[in-house]
Amino acid sequence: MKKLNEKVIKHILFGCGMVSIFITISILFILFKESALFFTHISPVDFFTGKQWTPLLKPQHFGILPLVSGTFLIVLFSSIISIPIGLLSAIYLSEYSNKKVRKIIKPILEILAGIPSIVYGFFALNIITPILKNLIPQTNIYNALSAAIAVGIMTIPMVLSLSEDSMQAVPKSLREGAYALGLTKLEVVFGVVIPASISGIISSFILAISRAIGETMIVALAAGSTPKLTLNPLESIQTMTGFIVQVSQGDIAKGTIESQTLYAVAMLLFIMTLIMNMLSRYVADKLREEY
Incomplete structure (x- = not known):
């Protein structure tokens, strides 16, 4: 019975760890997917070196x-x-x-x-x-x-x-x-x-x-x-x-x-x-x- 309880606890802990990894990977996937779409419209050079940031106004500038x-x-x-x-x-x-x-x-x-x-x-x-x-x-x-x-x-x-x-x-x-x-x-x-x-x-x-x-x-x-x-x-x-x-x-x-x-x-x-x-x-x- 003691060994059974230890195995159950081991599987529960493993499952919690896998859930944490899955959540982290999901967040990274969404971040990089949407960011890749953004960089299809905006040059990374303009994004990282631009000195104006007005993405919500006209004219739009995307310098970070x-x-x-x-x-x-x-x-x-x-x-x-x-x-x-x-x-x-x-x-x-x-x-x-x-x-x-x-x-x-x-x-x-x-x-x-x-x-x-x-x-x-x-x-x-x-x-x-x-x-x-x-x-x-x-x-x-x-x-x-x-x-x-x-x-x-x-x-x-x-x-x-x-x-x-x-x-x-x-x-x-x-x-x-x-x-x-x-x-x-x-x-x-x-x-x-x-x-x-x-x-x-x-x-x-x-x-x-x-x-x-x-x-x-x-x-x-x-x-x-x-x-x-x-x-x-x-x-x-x-x-x-x-x-x-x-x-x-x-x-x-x-x-x-x-x-x-x-x-x-x-x-x-x-x-x-x-x-x-x-x-x-x-x-x-x-x-x-x-x-």
């Missing part, structure tokens, strides 16, 4: 660079917020705080990861943007900076949790050996602990960046819907995910070139996030230290 630059602004400024704050918080929780403080602070900070992104979007639009306008009057109502700040706050727990777990995995003997050599607490942290846990730390950075690339509701609410090739974070921009939200509202007829742009943008977004995830895996394997 404005959406890529908008996504880049969100990633850049959100990383400036999430990476330093997340890493320094992880260092404090791992190396300076006691266990009681860690048990209280870490769950509180990780609550940020559980807040729906649409809440962050309203927070950016109604709280962060007015503050920015008071500090910098030329800030637009919809702007990249307020959205990036909200995305940065949202991704702090990802950097913090993964980095802190990596630091906690460093053997205590390494710290004790460093102290025996006369190193200070700060020297141990930056000279021993961080180098020993660097694979997990860098992986947390890459995963946070991937999360920022794929963020949707925050940028759709706070960043605006103006595809513009700019590096000014105070202006209204549009990201790739923001455009997908705009097209997905149902105002575009299926099968048209306008609807096919959705799949072309989604394909590029998928490739970007896939590269980031592969890079994270490579870094983790390349820099991993085993003790």
